[in-house]
Amino acid sequence: MPELPEVETVRRGLTRLVQGATIDHVEVRYPKMVTPERDEFTAELIGRQIEAVDRRGKYLLFRFSGGVTMVSHLRMEGKYDVQPEGSPVTKHTHVIFHLTDDRELRYTDTRKFGRMQLVPTGEEGDRMPSLGKLGPEPTAATLTLAYMVRIFGKSHKVVKPFLLDQTKIAGLGNIYADEVLWLSKINPLTPADELTRDQLASLRESIIAEMKMAIEGHGTTVHSFSTAFGEAGQFQNHLHVYGREGEPCERCGTIIEKIKVAQRGTHFCPTCQPLPVAAREAFAND
DNA sequence: CAGAATGTTTCTCC
């Protein structure tokens, strides 16, 4: 489920549901999912209170009393939900946090890609390099045009995978990367360092606006995402290219195409998002 | 049966 807007939606739901709750005990059914290993992981959390649920990029940060943070990444299909103690669990429920108020915070993940790790609060970035190396959050205050010009200008990588690189900008995933490129009329195969300052300014505005609107729409439900309240997001109704291959472009009527770029499905309008001449020549040599 | 799926990590080969 998770790009930044979906993770933020989960964070807000969890804050409402379990902020202030106390862990009675923890049940780990799939040990590979947690660090440190199961016995230490479960022992460490007993009796701790969930003081806050924060987010950085696509990572959730559960702030426990006593200076312990649980860093949780949902990867492709991880979900949290809160249920009354003892209500039926599915075979894909892998971690259950039993709360002292007769509720359970459950982590469910059909593909088992998600991971959670305990670290001393404040040491997240040092202990988890991928978290420490995250680029700026995609907001107007943190993602400046000067930064965009600098980092795009020094990379020959094509722009689609560049946007998916969490060390450049935190939070974009495959859906929103395609969407912001369509919004800014940029071809996904354009090398990052060939984007003009105007294009980067447009891209920055698209990223900031798209993240904000998707959060306001409670995220995008395309496969299985649901909020911590078990509700689907709404933003899929606002997607312009993702999953719309074969349909006409809303701007010009051209049929939306789907291609593979860096192993990921990539949707774009071949008319609105033309490849620049220099890049077209570079890709024509096969 | 083959291929894809909202993600990240790791390894190989330039």
Add this chain to the structure above:
DNA sequence: AGGAGAAACATTCT
């Protein structure tokens, strides 16, 4: 050093 490409992780769905 950096980048492209592919594989791995595990499961479901078309």
